[in-house]
Amino acid sequence: MTIPATNTEAAPPAPYSAESFIPVPTARTRAMRTFIPWQLWRFVVINLRMLRMIAKSHD
Amino acid sequence: MSRTVILGAGISGHTAATRLRQRLGAEHDVIVVTPNARWNWIPSNIWVGVGRMTTDDVTFDLAPVYQKLGITYVQAKGTSIHPEGDVTHAQPYVEVEHTSRERMGQVERIPYDYLVNATGPKLNFGAVPGLGPDGHSLSVCTASHATEAARALEETIARMRAGERQVLVIGTSHGTCTCEGAAFEYVFNVEHEIRQRGLRHMAEIYYLSNEHELGDFGVAGLHMEVGGFVTHSKSWAESLYTERGIHWILQAHVERVEPNVVQYETLDGEHHTLRFDFAMLLPPFGGVGLKSFDRTGADTTPTLFAPNGFMRVDADYTAKPFEQWAPGDWPSTYQSPHFDNIFAVGIAFAPPHQISKPFKSPNGTVITPSPPRTGMPSGIMGRTVANTIADRILNGSGAPNHLASMATMGAACVASAGSGLLSGTAAAMTMYPIIPDYARFPGTGRDLRFTFGEIGLGAHWIKRLLHHAFLWKAKGKLGWQLIPE
Numbered sequence: 001m002t003i004p005a006t007n008t009e010a011a012p013p014a015p016y017s018a019e020s021f022i023p024v025p026t027a028r029t030r031a032m033r034t035f036i037p038w039q040l041w042r043f044v045v046i047n048l049r050m051l052r053m054i055a056k057s058h059d
Numbered sequence: 060m061s062r063t064v065i066l067g068a069g070i071s072g073h074t075a076a077t078r079l080r081q082r083l084g085a086e087h088d089v090i091v092v093t094p095n096a097r098w099n100w101i102p103s104n105i106w107v108g109v110g111r112m113t114t115d116d117v118t119f120d121l122a123p124v125y126q127k128l129g130i131t132y133v134q135a136k137g138t139s140i141h142p143e144g145d146v147t148h149a150q151p152y153v154e155v156e157h158t159s160r161e162r163m164g165q166v167e168r169i170p171y172d173y174l175v176n177a178t179g180p181k182l183n184f185g186a187v188p189g190l191g192p193d194g195h196s197l198s199v200c201t202a203s204h205a206t207e208a209a210r211a212l213e214e215t216i217a218r219m220r221a222g223e224r225q226v227l228v229i230g231t232s233h234g235t236c237t238c239e240g241a242a243f244e245y246v247f248n249v250e251h252e253i254r255q256r257g258l259r260h261m262a263e264i265y266y267l268s269n270e271h272e273l274g275d276f277g278v279a280g281l282h283m284e285v286g287g288f289v290t291h292s293k294s295w296a297e298s299l300y301t302e303r304g305i306h307w308i309l310q311a312h313v314e315r316v317e318p319n320v321v322q323y324e325t326l327d328g329e330h331h332t333l334r335f336d337f338a339m340l341l342p343p344f345g346g347v348g349l350k351s352f353d354r355t356g357a358d359t360t361p362t363l364f365a366p367n368g369f370m371r372v373d374a375d376y377t378a379k380p381f382e383q384w385a386p387g388d389w390p391s392t393y394q395s396p397h398f399d400n401i402f403a404v405g406i407a408f409a410p411p412h413q414i415s416k417p418f419k420s421p422n423g424t425v426i427t428p429s430p431p432r433t434g435m436p437s438g439i440m441g442r443t444v445a446n447t448i449a450d451r452i453l454n455g456s457g458a459p460n461h462l463a464s465m466a467t468m469g470a471a472c473v474a475s476a477g478s479g480l481l482s483g484t485a486a487a488m489t490m491y492p493i494i495p496d497y498a499r500f501p502g503t504g505r506d507l508r509f510t511f512g513e514i515g516l517g518a519h520w521i522k523r524l525l526h527h528a529f530l531w532k533a534k535g536k537l538g539w540q541l542i543p544e
Contacts, residue, residue: 013301019301022294022297022298022301023294023298024298024301024302025298025302030302032515033484033514033515033516034481034482034484034515034516036481036516039515039516039517039520040517041517042513042515042517042518043517043518043520043521045517046487046513046517046518046521047521049489049509049511050471050487050489050521052509053469053471053489053491053509054435054469054471054543056469056491056509057435057439057467057468057469057470057491
């Protein structure tokens with residue numbers, strides 16, 4: 001069973017509560033976090049960005 | 060022929076030993092002294108703590124690896140350093156106490172030409188009454204602690220299944236704790252596990268931390284470009300906690316842990332209590348208690364070590380306010396200012412000050428994360444010092460030091476937010492430099508080209524990949540030299 005990467009059981013924040021002013025991801029953003037084709041691409045991109053930073057640190 | 064003794068076999072000590080062995084011929088001795096028989100890839104203890112991995116998945120026996128690599132392994136703990144030898148011999152030495160079953164308690168002198176202090180931290184549970192596995196809370200700092208935490212978590216989940224609503228508190232304890240990233244990972248992994256069991260509605264989860272804001276991580280947080288804006292990790296972290304329904308309590312110093320109750324003070328000076336059914340609270344770190352003595356036997360510990368037990372190196376330890384902190388305060392050679400053949404790396408070196416801005420409550424309680432210096436920075440320090448020592452052995456004592464300041468190196472961190480090949484997520488973050496440089500990078504302190512954060516399954520795969528890659532490297536398997544620190 002694939003579990004969504006978000007807590008759909010959490011109650012939405014009450015109006016004017018501190019949490020209600022915090023940006024939360026849209027359903028599309030949440031879905032993309034575990035959407036395999038997109039995440040394969042992000043896997044490559046993140047690795048490349050990390051390698052770039054590591055190369056910078058080893059100057 | 061030379062002899063280098065390395066105290067400790069964590070990430071920095073193990074890296075120093077293996078890199079030194081790589082560069083030196085067999086006529087030069089490389090000796091590792093560590094009280095542990097097994098090496099532990101600590102970042103994966105988080106997964107042991109939720110039952111997704113076992114102790115065997117994150118540890119391995121050191122003896123056969125060191126035998127294969129040609130490194131002498133002594134299972135013992137260093138107790139004292141004698142940089143001038145004693146009245147009868149001028150040769151520097153360390154005194155160690157054996158911890159193996161066969162030689163338990165035996166004391167031995169090990170002479171050295173070069174010494175690397177990579178002893179890591181003492182897990183100072185004693186700093187908070189009732190804290191830790193011997194008290195009333197749990198830890199994931201070691202593989203065995205994490206195994207115990209996983210067992211307690213299973214019991215908590217069983218109570219939820221039986222209809223009992225449970226309160227879980229996860230975070231830091233003492234106001235000066237470090238490793239907030241580990242607490243971040245554990246709270247999200249626990250939340251993920253409970254959600255996967257369909258019991259999320261039965262759990263109230265709190266993140267309790269000494270951070271001034273969410274997303275500080277002891278490094279003053281990080282700014283990154285998101286959707287055309289430069290935003291701080293505070294927004295990013297608050298979003299994630301809100302999305303997962305995790306409550307947060309910040310600017311907190313835990314004063315005492317009692318059975319099912321944690322007492323804490325907040326930065327405003329108020330005192331609070333929070334009831335819990337499950338609590339994992341990280342301890343503060345201290346030095347391991349190494350002593351040093353001069354030739355006559357006089358105690359020189361206050362000279363070589365800071366009051367917190369960490370070793371002084373080439374940092375600027377002048378006390379100054381936050382506004383006057385500078386990248387140049389941070390060490391780059393990790394060499395003792397008193398003895399040029401002694402180095403301290405990883406957690407063992409004394410940082411000049413925090414990275415996050417320090418705060419104190421009206422009661423005088425310091426509530427500020429200590430600077431993290433684990434993982435990638437530790438590995439780079441270990442390799443840098445190994446190169447310095449190897450150059451001196453091979454090219455003469457005038458060889459210049461290699462440099463690796465945290466003010467000019469970046470760090471990559473992949474923080475798990477839930478395990479699972481298709482359902483897991485992690486937050487991948489990089490920052491450059493680790494020490495904010497507000498003169499070079501006004502407003503953010505960091506180069507935004509090398510600083511970013513992203514949450515997703517892809518980052519979880521990277522976390523898994525790093526687990527296997529670094530265990531491969533630590534075991535000295537084929538091609539280990541090619542894996543960067």
